[in-house]
Amino acid sequence: MHFLLTAEQREFGRTLDGMLGACGTPSTIRAWASGDPKPGREVWTRLAAAGVFGLAVPQEHGGTGLLPVELAVAFGELGRHAVPGPLAETVAAAAFLGRLGDRPAAAAWLPKIASGEAVISLCMDGPYALDADAADAVLTVRDDSVHRTARHGPVQPCLDPARRLARPLDGALLARGPAVTAAAAHALVVARLVTAAQCLGLGRALLDGTVSYAGQRTQFGVPIGSFQAVKHRLADTLIALEFAEPLVHAAALALAADAPSAAREAAAAKAAAGEAAYAAARTALQLHGALGYTDELDLSLWIRKARALRDAWGTPAECRARVLADRPGGTGPAYALGERA
Amino acid sequence: MDLDFTDAEEAFRGEARAWLAAHVPATPLPSLETAEGFAAHRAWERRLAADRWSAVSWPTEYGGRGASLLEWLIFEEEYYAAGAPGRVGQNGISLLAPTLFAHGTEEQRARILGPMACGEEIWAQAWSEPEAGSDLASLRSTAVRTDGGWLLRGQKTWSSRAAFADRAFGLFRSEPGTPRPHQGLTYLMFPLDAPGVTVRPIGRLDGKPAFAELFLDEVFVPDADVIGEPGQGWRVAMSTAGNERGLTLRSPGRFTAAADRLTALWRAGAAPSDTALRDRVADAVIGARAYQLFTYANASRLASGASLGAESSLNKVFWSELDIALHETALDLLGPYGALADDANDSPENGSWAEGYTFSLAGPIYAGTNEIQRDIIAERLLGLPKGRR
Numbered sequence: 001m002h003f004l005l006t007a008e009q010r011e012f013g014r015t016l017d018g019m020l021g022a023c024g025t026p027s028t029i030r031a032w033a034s035g036d037p038k039p040g041r042e043v044w045t046r047l048a049a050a051g052v053f054g055l056a057v058p059q060e061h062g063g064t065g066l067l068p069v070e071l072a073v074a075f076g077e078l079g080r081h082a083v084p085g086p087l088a089e090t091v092a093a094a095a096f097l098g099r100l101g102d103r104p105a106a107a108a109w110l111p112k113i114a115s116g117e118a119v120i121s122l123c124m125d126g127p128y129a130l131d132a133d134a135a136d137a138v139l140t141v142r143d144d145s146v147h148r149t150a151r152h153g154p155v156q157p158c159l160d161p162a163r164r165l166a167r168p169l170d171g172a173l174l175a176r177g178p179a180v181t182a183a184a185a186h187a188l189v190v191a192r193l194v195t196a197a198q199c200l201g202l203g204r205a206l207l208d209g210t211v212s213y214a215g216q217r218t219q220f221g222v223p224i225g226s227f228q229a230v231k232h233r234l235a236d237t238l239i240a241l242e243f244a245e246p247l248v249h250a251a252a253l254a255l256a257a258d259a260p261s262a263a264r265e266a267a268a269a270k271a272a273a274g275e276a277a278y279a280a281a282r283t284a285l286q287l288h289g290a291l292g293y294t295d296e297l298d299l300s301l302w303i304r305k306a307r308a309l310r311d312a313w314g315t316p317a318e319c320r321a322r323v324l325a326d327r328p329g330g331t332g333p334a335y336a337l338g339e340r341a
Numbered sequence: 342m343d344l345d346f347t348d349a350e351e352a353f354r355g356e357a358r359a360w361l362a363a364h365v366p367a368t369p370l371p372s373l374e375t376a377e378g379f380a381a382h383r384a385w386e387r388r389l390a391a392d393r394w395s396a397v398s399w400p401t402e403y404g405g406r407g408a409s410l411l412e413w414l415i416f417e418e419e420y421y422a423a424g425a426p427g428r429v430g431q432n433g434i435s436l437l438a439p440t441l442f443a444h445g446t447e448e449q450r451a452r453i454l455g456p457m458a459c460g461e462e463i464w465a466q467a468w469s470e471p472e473a474g475s476d477l478a479s480l481r482s483t484a485v486r487t488d489g490g491w492l493l494r495g496q497k498t499w500s501s502r503a504a505f506a507d508r509a510f511g512l513f514r515s516e517p518g519t520p521r522p523h524q525g526l527t528y529l530m531f532p533l534d535a536p537g538v539t540v541r542p543i544g545r546l547d548g549k550p551a552f553a554e555l556f557l558d559e560v561f562v563p564d565a566d567v568i569g570e571p572g573q574g575w576r577v578a579m580s581t582a583g584n585e586r587g588l589t590l591r592s593p594g595r596f597t598a599a600a601d602r603l604t605a606l607w608r609a610g611a612a613p614s615d616t617a618l619r620d621r622v623a624d625a626v627i628g629a630r631a632y633q634l635f636t637y638a639n640a641s642r643l644a645s646g647a648s649l650g651a652e653s654s655l656n657k658v659f660w661s662e663l664d665i666a667l668h669e670t671a672l673d674l675l676g677p678y679g680a681l682a683d684d685a686n687d688s689p690e691n692g693s694w695a696e697g698y699t700f701s702l703a704g705p706i707y708a709g710t711n712e713i714q715r716d717i718i719a720e721r722l723l724g725l726p727k728g729r730r
Binding site for chain 1 (some may be wrong): 342343344345346350411604607616619620622623624626627628630631632634635637638640641642644645655658659712714715716718719720722723724725726727728729730
């Protein structure tokens with residue numbers, strides 16, 4: 001057993017970190033929030049060139065085949081830089097199309113996902129598609145059918161300004177039947193894994209920014225970071241992130257092996273990482289004081305994203321229910337699991 | 342990156358599982374914090390040692406199996422999954438023995454480890470004093486040089502297992518007036534029935550004598566029972582503290598096994614509409630898995646030559662809080678039976694949840710309080726400025 005990222009995987013993360021750091025994501029996020037996706041699409045193209053989207057695309061369609069550990073590494077960096085857009089949705093759509101067995105649909109979209117030409121929003125749970133107005137295609141899965149949405153309703157403002165939600169209206173049927181259900185179940189695991197990874201990176205950025213601020217901000221003649229109440233809150237934030245990280249890695253390994261436990265492991269990772277990121281956001285908000293409560297502070301973009309990612313692709317409660325659903329030890333109470341498949 | 346076990350590790354797991362299935366007592370032993378239970382647990386240590394399962398990570402020449410850290414983790418998973426008794430010898434095996442391997446003499450190892458492994462000598466800790474708890478380095482008990490050894494004088498407290506144990510190990514001030522309190526300390530071992538030692542058992546929260554005060558009045562300790570160099574005790578002791586907080590005090594196997602039992606309890610009787618309780622069961626399951634995986638990652642780090650420092654404080658806070666949350670959830674699931682003490686006739690599952698709950702409440706206090714651990718995390722891992730405690 002060697003349960004640590006390889007040197008190559010760590011280097012991949014560092015490369016993306018450096019690239020995204022140079023992109024200046026706060027202005028990109030603010031543009032995206034105001035309905036101008038152009039800077040965001042430029043970042044998207046660079047991510048595709050670095051190979052990020054190909055990690056979920058089969059080799060025959062221009063990708064590497066599904067590489068969950070590398071995806072987790074990449075999405076950690078996407079979260080660290082709060083990159084806007086339907087990132088998890090596009091990767092989940094790639095996983096969905098790769099599993100669906102509909103050759104024309106796969107051939108039409110998968111190469112474009114890998115190359116960054118196609119931004120896809122995938123709507124499986126709930127009434128809204130993320131960033132439908134900026135996407136090249138919106139796929140909507142309902143029960144055992146999938147539609148390519150032609151029109152969507154007006155964009156609804158969100159608590160996370162970079163998250164633009166709209167109701168899919170009508171569209172053409174793409175496929176129907178058990179293959180859709182199976183592909184959607186697979187896509188859900190991928191979406192939960194990469195969202196969990198995004199949460200980890202987002203939480204790390206929130207923690208780093210807040211530690212740095214607490215070391216500089218002086219009150220009563222000393223840095224506020226020397227106060228025990230401040231230290232302990234930051235320590236708890238680190239603990240939650242540190243213990244969520246191996247859950248994300250284990251889920252990635254289970255998915256890589258196509259193990260039956262992958263759905264459970266991804267749900268555990270999503271619940272823990274989502275809660276850890278949200279706790280990091282609360283810590284960041286509190287320790288920045290009134291400054292953290294302004295939209296002028298760039299870190300507030302991260303603060304607001306944490307809540308949305310915590311609940312995307314399964315709230316913590318839904319993920320917790322999923323963790324218990326097929327744990328060994330007999331059949332349990334018949335809980336509603338709040339997820340398809 | 343992988344989570345795979347080798348064939349040899351799987352074989353080791355199989356051997357441990359088979360032995361435990363054949364030997365774990367069908368009825369749980371009485372609480373090890375009672376005289377009767379202590380004796381029963383001592384006998385169980387002898388049974389373990391007879392087949393070299395008492396201290397698997399020790400070298401074979403000392404009765405171990407030379408198990409790797411990963412194999413030890415596997416053994417612990419199997420041990421607790423099998424419902425095997427608590428380890429009355431743990432203080433010695435996981436705290437003193439690593440210190441002896443790192444700093445002891447060959448003579449000490451040859452003399453001490455055998456009786457430790459088979460439960461013939463149970464060891465107690467003698468760290469804290471009435472005025473030296475979290476600020477351990479301010480301790481005042483003294484070791485004064487005498488012919489062929491040292492005379493111990495002072496008072497130790499919260500000494501786990503000391504009510505029934507045979508020997509103790511701890512720190513004593515051997516050089517008064519050093520510039521810093523961490524200097525001039527010496528690590529010594531002494532028998533609890535030596536002339537000059539008075540043991541006053543202390544009842545823990547439920548009244549069982551889980552620890553004791555030790556009054557030391559001119560207790561003679563020969564030079565052979567000093568570990569490391571006189572005056573270097575702090576450095577020697579901290580290697581033990583690292584073990585305690587780090588990996589070896591509370592293995593993940595305890596918590597994964599407890600989370601499995603909790604899941605079974607929930608499945609057997611929880612109201613399906615109680616989703617708040619369901620969330621807490623799930624969090625215990627997720628927490629136990631997270632601790633297991635975090636430990637696998639640390640084992641991988643250690644195997645590739647890294648060492649653990651302040652990172653061990655993350656562990657200590659995490660498992661101690663997980664343990665309490667898990668047991669509180671169990672008591673809630675037990676409803677009216679959750680109020681019963683472990684030795685009540687009606688106590689569910691032979692009182693194991695009640696005993697586990699009481700035991701868990703001490704977790705955030707011993708082995709360095711969680712407040713101290715959070716200070717360490719903030720200052721050494723996050724780089725925040727030092728301040729007044």
